[in-house]
Amino acid sequence: MKHISILIASFLFSLLFFDKSIGLNLSIFSIITIVFLGFYNLKAFKNQRIRFYTLAYIITAIFVFVQHSGLSIIANCIAFFTLVGAISEQNTSIYVNWLNGMFTTIAAFFYRYISVNGSEEKVDWKKNIDILHLAKLIGIPLVFIIVFVLLYKNGNPVFNDLINTISFDFINFQWVLFTILGYYLFSNISKPVQIEPITSQDKQITDKLYKSEHFSEVQLKKEKQLGTTLLGLLNLLILLYIATDVTYLITTNATTGTELSSQVHNGINTLIASIFIAIVIILYFFRGNLNFYSENKILKNLTYVWIILNVCLIGLIAIKNQNYIALYGLTYKRIGVYVYILLTCVGLITTFLKVLNIKNMVYLFRINTQIAFILLIVFSTINWDHTITKYNLNTAQNFDISYLINLSNRNAVLLYEQKDNIIASHEHKKRIDTKYWSYVEDVVQNEWQEYSYETFVISKKTSKLRN
Known part of the structure; x- marks a missing residue:
């Protein structure tokens, strides 16, 4: 059952991300991740901290779709590592959660094969997986099959024509590798692991400062x-x-x-x-x-x-x-x-x-990293390019129109809508037009995995213009 669910998740991973830019796919991936983690770690989700981090992850996923900014994507990735790390051990500092989350995502698959039930005992690789035998089982027959196919091709024209008609073009090896990557990712996070001794030491350290014995x-x-x-x-x-x-x-x-x-x-x-x-x-x-x-x-x-x-x-x-x-x-x-x-x-x-x-000093490090995490999520909910543009056009006494045009496309709609009210040269207004229509063209060409909230706004505006 576990392998089937990981396979399904890996196929969904490829469907969402293979040869696609970031958009709606990252938000859907966040939901799939929460369901997947909940399926394998249901008890962990009864913990209040895990629920808080889950909520934070959901919020960042929503704003990846709404804002579609680099900051919202970064916040979503950090929230992912935080949630995965917290599931591995709830009672640790947030920076230890980050470390455990990244370690789980990158190396949990291998870690589980070189440790036994989270202890420091080493696994007997030959007992669990006979790598040499597996290599022989796959490699030796494959080599001989290739040799005999080449021999038979020279000995029989019909067989030669048959082999030449076989094409593997229908297999997208990049997609296969990407799916394997998805399988590896979901296999890793199905059972989050801990970095030791960092995790256990962090659990033992309190925030309180105590009087030392040498009191002069x-x-x-x-x-x-x-x-x-x-x-x-x-x-x-x-x-x-x-x-x-x-x-x-x-x-x-x-x-x-x-x-x-x-x-x-x-x-x-x-x-x-x-x-x-x-x-x-x-x-x-x-x-x-x-x-x-x-x-x-x-x-x-x-x-x-x-x-x-x-x-x-x-x-x-x-x-x-x-x-x-x-x-x-x-x-x-x-x-x-x-x-x-x-x-x-x-x-x-x-x-x-x-x-x-x-x-003590640990208290400062813990509380400041927690606050930094919360502030990152809050800042990721704001469309900064749109905010800068709106303030400068409506409030500032002076502003640099070239600076606004050179910002990302997330202010393209606002600039285009207020173009006639802006005191700017013909060249600048032409650049605003170019920026807007280039952005519209990119949005219209997006596949559903790449959609964002702005996609629907642009689609609605362009359909009105056509009608």
Whole structure:
């Protein structure tokens, strides 16, 4: 039964992906994968985490069809590895799920033949699969058949004509290889495996930080004094920087692209260095027994203040970036600034929680990778090219029309619909027409496996034009 279901899944895999671009096929594959995993690992799906990762995988599959963007495809692939890895072991960190998911997808078939029931004992290959005998069984008869066919061809003209009429053109060897790849993939994920000892070690490590046996009051007092002095001075310095930055924003009216770009980029460079050093310093002082020192209250308060001031610094960079966007429009780099701002805020908040709740470094790594996974899924639900184009056409005071035209075809419909309202040269409008109709032609030629939501939108619009 298992081999039959894997064979069916492998044929569906070839039907969906062989010689096809990504589209509806990846969404259907995600559904098939969930059904397949559920069939062989039904108990695992009773776990709440597995259900959450299944939901995340379904969401990414939906948005592969709706958005059809590279980011949504990446999010779907990572969600796939997360789900497969979580099924192999539910109680591990998400980054261990990724490792187990990738390992299962790539090597589970071979791993199961060199281990026994997940233990480290090696299988006797000769006992389980006699490879030499199998090679003899297939190879020797094949060699002799070929030799005798060649001999008989020379000895009998009728036999020679019969052999020459035999053609294997009806067999698509690339399709066969692709189907074998599908069989290998589904065979791997039918029973997800774990990487050891990484998985077992991760399960044993907790997020809590514990007091070590060597607890020196004298040493901790000195360390506390150093930390208090350092963070106190750094708080004063960042306060002065923020005050001067606010003064600059209020008194200076930067209107040129060069000035605004300089403000944002210089601010980001300052932010990168500042946040990195801030987190390193905090993690250094709160790496061990200083967390349990009774006289660390001032140091902790100074740490909280410094984190809050760094968040204020992030806010100032966000204001500068927004001024730049309002005047010169959205671009991927300016969106990237906001993404970086969000990630740094997350890093500071989780560092704050680490100090507040006395957590270890593993806690930071676990929670930040989980948040990164969620943010990736959220970002993959947005059609960024369409968003950039819509904002620039409707809100921005100035924008680069060439930049919009050079974006992917996911903004082709919007550009074409608003072409008459855009102040642009005849050459640019001609490029918009070319982009749109080239996109329409590509969409119309897509086979059903390559469909996306945009396919139906384009088909509807073109049918109206024809009527």
